[in-house]
Amino acid sequence: MLRLFETISDKAYPIPENEAERQAKVDQYQILDTLPEEEFESLVELAAIITGSPISLMNILDHDRQWSKAVFGDESGQTTPRSETVCQYTVMQDGNFEIEDLTKDERFMNMSYVEGDPKYRSYSGFPLITPEGYKVGALCVLDTKPKKLDESQKKALKTLANEIMARLELRNKQHQLEQLNKEKDLFLRAVNHDIKSPINGIVSSAHYLKHHWDGDRDELNEFLSMIELSGQKLINYTGELMSNSMFQTSNELHLDETAIEELIKDLIHIYTPLAKAKGVDIKLDCNTSSPFILDNEKFKLILSNLISNALKFSSINDTITITANTTENKQKVLHCSVKDTGIGIPEDFIPTLFQKNREQQRQGTQGEISTGIGLPLVKHLIDLHGGGIKVKTEEGRGTTFHVVIPEQKK
Known part of the structure; x- marks a missing residue:
C-alpha cells in the first residue's frame, strides 16, 4: 500500500x-x-x-x-x-x-x-x-x-x-452486524463441537464408576484423573467463552490506582494449583513499588490470558517467569512479560497470532482446548490502553510475550 x-x-x-x-x-x-x-x-x-x-x-x-x-x-x-x-x-x-x-x-x-x-x-x-x-x-x-x-x-x-x-x-x-452474526454462528458451532468431548468424558467415567467399578485403586485413579482433566478443560473453555463476551463489550476503560505486584501475586495464587498439577513452576520478578493507573480488571484479563496460555503449552519441569517493572521519563510506563519454557509457537502462526483464527488454534500439552479468542482479546485490551505487545518464540524452546502500557490519566 x-x-x-x-x-x-x-x-x-x-x-x-x-x-x-x-x-x-x-x-x-x-x-x-x-x-x-x-x-x-x-x-x-x-x-x-x-x-x-x-x-x-x-x-x-x-x-x-x-x-x-x-x-x-x-x-x-x-x-x-x-x-x-x-x-x-x-x-x-x-x-x-x-x-x-x-x-x-x-x-x-x-x-x-x-x-x-x-x-x-x-x-x-x-x-x-x-x-x-x-x-x-x-x-x-x-x-x-x-x-x-x-x-x-x-x-x-x-x-x-x-x-x-x-x-x-x-x-x-x-x-458489521451481518459479519458479527456469521462469526457468532461459527463460534457457537465450534463451542458445541469442542465442549461435547470433556462432558462425554465426565459422564462416561461417572457412569462406569457407578455401575461397573469393582474397587481396583489404580483404575479409580485413572478415572478420577480423566474426570479432573475433563473438568479443567471445561473451566478453561468457560473462561474463554467469557473472554469472547468481553471482546464484544469491553471498549471503555474504568481506571483504578493499581498495586501491580499484589495483582500479579493474586493471579499466581489462582493458577498455582493447575501449575502444580502439570509440574510447572511459576516465578515472579517484580519492581513496581508505587500504584499505577490503568483499568484493573482489564489488566487482570490481559495477564490471566497470557499466564493461562503459558500453562497450556508447558509440561512437567517447565518454568513460567512473570516480570514487571515501571519506567518514568515524560510518562510512567509499565513493562510486563510472561515467559515460558514450553513448546513454543509455529512460525507460520505468528502473522495472525492476534487475530481470531480457529484454523490455527492448538490443543495444549494435556489436550486443553481453545477458542482462539484469548490473544486477540489481549491485543484489544492493550490497544485500549494505548500500549503494545510483541512476542518472541522458538519451537521447542518457549515463548515470551512483552507488554508495554502507559499510565492512564484519570
Whole structure:
C-alpha cells in the first residue's frame, strides 16, 4: 500500500495527509463497484434539482481513480483517473469547493470534459466526511455554463452530502452486524463441537464408576484423573467463552490506582494449583513499588490470558517467569512479560497470532482446548490502553510475550 501511495505522490495528486487511513475507510464501506441504488440515485437527482444543475454525481475516491456510485444527467462513465478529477481537490477541503468557470482555471482548462464533450464549465461540491473526519468522496454538481451557487443552494448541497454519509454509515453498521452474526454462528458451532468431548468424558467415567467399578485403586485413579482433566478443560473453555463476551463489550476503560505486584501475586495464587498439577513452576520478578493507573480488571484479563496460555503449552519441569517493572521519563510506563519454557509457537502462526483464527488454534500439552479468542482479546485490551505487545518464540524452546502500557490519566 505504501508503494501505491508513493506512486500517487509521484503523479502530483493532491493527497490528504491521512491518505492511508482515508483509503482504509473507503474500503471498509464496501461501496466501490457496486450496482446503482435508488437511495443514492434519488439524493443525487435532488442535488441537481435544488441547484438548477443539469449534472450531479456522488463520487468515491479510490487509490488512483474516481468512481461514481450515483449519476444524474451524465452518461460519460463511472470511472475517471483520479488525476483528472475536480473532486480530488474537494476532499482536501472541509467545506464547499467551487469553480465558477473551469476554462479559466489552469488545473482543469485542458481536461477532456472541458475542451470536448460534455463541455463542463462550472463545478460545486462538498466532501463526504465520515464521523472520524475522513473524506471518502464528494457530492458535486456541474453545469455547461459558468455559474456560482447561492448560499441556500450550498447549504442544501451540504445537507444532501451529510445524508449520503449517514446512509453509508448505516450500510457499514449493517455489514458489521451481518459479519458479527456469521462469526457468532461459527463460534457457537465450534463451542458445541469442542465442549461435547470433556462432558462425554465426565459422564462416561461417572457412569462406569457407578455401575461397573469393582474397587481396583489404580483404575479409580485413572478415572478420577480423566474426570479432573475433563473438568479443567471445561473451566478453561468457560473462561474463554467469557473472554469472547468481553471482546464484544469491553471498549471503555474504568481506571483504578493499581498495586501491580499484589495483582500479579493474586493471579499466581489462582493458577498455582493447575501449575502444580502439570509440574510447572511459576516465578515472579517484580519492581513496581508505587500504584499505577490503568483499568484493573482489564489488566487482570490481559495477564490471566497470557499466564493461562503459558500453562497450556508447558509440561512437567517447565518454568513460567512473570516480570514487571515501571519506567518514568515524560510518562510512567509499565513493562510486563510472561515467559515460558514450553513448546513454543509455529512460525507460520505468528502473522495472525492476534487475530481470531480457529484454523490455527492448538490443543495444549494435556489436550486443553481453545477458542482462539484469548490473544486477540489481549491485543484489544492493550490497544485500549494505548500500549503494545510483541512476542518472541522458538519451537521447542518457549515463548515470551512483552507488554508495554502507559499510565492512564484519570
